[in-house]
Amino acid sequence: MPREHRPPEEWRFTNALMRQAILAIGEVMGERGLKVVLRQAGLARYVDELPPNDLEQGVVTTEYATLNQAVEEFYGRAGKGMLQRIGRATFRYGVEEQGTLMGVAGTALKLMPQKTRIKFILTQMAKSLMEVNDETDIAVQETPEGFVFTDYTCGVCCCREADRPICYLYIGSISEAVKWAAGQDYEVREIECRAMGADACRFLVVEST
Numbered sequence: 001m002p003r004e005h006r007p008p009e010e011w012r013f014t015n016a017l018m019r020q021a022i023l024a025i026g027e028v029m030g031e032r033g034l035k036v037v038l039r040q041a042g043l044a045r046y047v048d049e050l051p052p053n054d055l056e057q058g059v060v061t062t063e064y065a066t067l068n069q070a071v072e073e074f075y076g077r078a079g080k081g082m083l084q085r086i087g088r089a090t091f092r093y094g095v096e097e098q099g100t101l102m103g104v105a106g107t108a109l110k111l112m113p114q115k116t117r118i119k120f121i122l123t124q125m126a127k128s129l130m131e132v133n134d135e136t137d138i139a140v141q142e143t144p145e146g147f148v149f150t151d152y153t154c155g156v157c158c159c160r161e162a163d164r165p166i167c168y169l170y171i172g173s174i175s176e177a178v179k180w181a182a183g184q185d186y187e188v189r190e191i192e193c194r195a196m197g198a199d200a201c202r203f204l205v206v207e208s209t
C-alpha cells in the first residue's frame with residue numbers, strides 16, 4: 001500500500017543522489033554538455049559546486065525532474081538512449097559508494113539462481129532508496145511476466161506531463177542493477193508512468209526465455 005505523500009511540488013530529493021546524477025551526466029555528456037543542461041535546467045549553481053555527498057534532503061525533487069527534461073531536450077530523439085546511459089552510470093556510482101557491502105553481496109549472489117539475484121538487487125535498491133528518504137515509496141512484486149519495480153514517488157517525472165513513459169534514467173539504473181546482479185542484460189520496460197496520470201511509475205524486468 002502506498003504511504004501518504006505530500007503534494008509532489010513539495011517533495012525533496014537527497015543531495016548524494018543529485019550529486020551522482022550530475023556526475024553521471026558529466027561522464028556521458030562531457031563537462032561542456034553538463035554545463036549547458038545545468039544552466040538550461042536553472043541549476044547553474046551546480047556548475048562550480050556539486051551538491052554535497054550527504055543524505056540531507058537538500059534538493060527540490062522537481063529540480064531533478066527538470067534536469068532529466070533538459071538532457072532529453074538537449075538530445076531530441078537520442079535523449080532516451082542518453083538518459084538510459086546516464087542511469088546506468090548512476091548505479092555504478094552507487095555501487096562505488098557502498099563498495100564493501102556490494103562486494104560481499106556480489107560474491108554471495110554468484111551462487112544463487114538468476115531469479116533470486118534479480119529479486120535481491122531490486123529489493124535492495126528499493127530498500128536503500130527508502131532508507132535515505134522517508135517519503136520515498138517503492139514496492140517490488142513478482143508477476144508471471146517478471147519482476148515489477150513500482151515507485152509511487154518517482155523523481156524523474158515529478159510534476160511533468162507526457163503522453164508516453166519518460167523515466168529513461170530510471171530504466172537505465174534498474175537495467176544496470178539487474179545486469180550487475182544477474183551477470184547479463186535484461187530488458188527493462190516502463191509500463192506505467194506518473195507523467196501519464198498513473199499512481200506510480202512501474203518498471204517490468206522482462207524474464208528471459
Ligand SMILES: [Zn+2]
Pocket residue numbers: 154155156157158166167193194195201
Ligand atoms: Zn517516473
